[in-house]
Amino acid sequence: MYANHLPGAQQKRLWQKKWPREVLFNGPPIIVAGSAAVKSWRDPIFDPWMFGLATAACLWLIVATLVRVATAHAEDQKDGPDVIHEGLYAAVSTVHTMLSEWCDKRKCGGDIRATFHRVVPPIHDPREIEQIINYAGAHGEGAGRTFLVHTGITGRAIRNKKPLVMSSQNGTEEQLRTELVSEWGYTEAEARKLGPGRYSAMAVPVLDRSGQHPIGVIYLDSSDRALFERDDVVEIVGAGTKAISDFVTKRY
Known part of the structure; x- marks a missing residue:
């Protein structure tokens, strides 16, 4: 089965989590059982058996609900973006460490960074990409x-479906930002938000198992x-990026 898209980096909203559903689904039976126990207690003709059964049912449902809520909460924790993408971060970090060690020994490269962006669905008509792990x-x-797919080297790599390299020879930060506007599709406001000193970069798109649609892009600068x-x-x-691509298509 081909991967449709990668999960995002945002935490799930309350209504998307499992534990609130357990509270919602199990709350009414508890209320009914509790109401029956109270009614039996207040009934002029007190029936101890009915009262005992209603009370036991209410307590049983409360305990069962607590267990189900705790289990669902634990599953929600496992579904969090930090957990889902920890393998991806480890893969990207490994490649980053290998490259940094190589460059340190050869006196090349400085403050190298690496990360991964996913294509925000729909992947057949990408409009945005989202950075899903920290650098x-x-x-x-x-x-x-998030970034628009028509801006930057990452967006162009997604559109062209092939690796791209950027090497700027501009002498100042202002000249670099002017280049980002004129050559890479950023607006001036977008260019000002980018980190300083990123004079070279590489972006490698990751395609789904069909090889037709980009689902993400590996970025280094x-x-x-x-x-x-x-x-x-x-x-x-x-x-390194080939190994990351293999991991992504198998993991997601």
């Missing part, structure tokens, strides 16, 4: 940000202006 190699969070033009770096990134 490996940076203290900033990042997960949960650095302050080194020509890092991703090096053959040795491209070879390492190529092998």
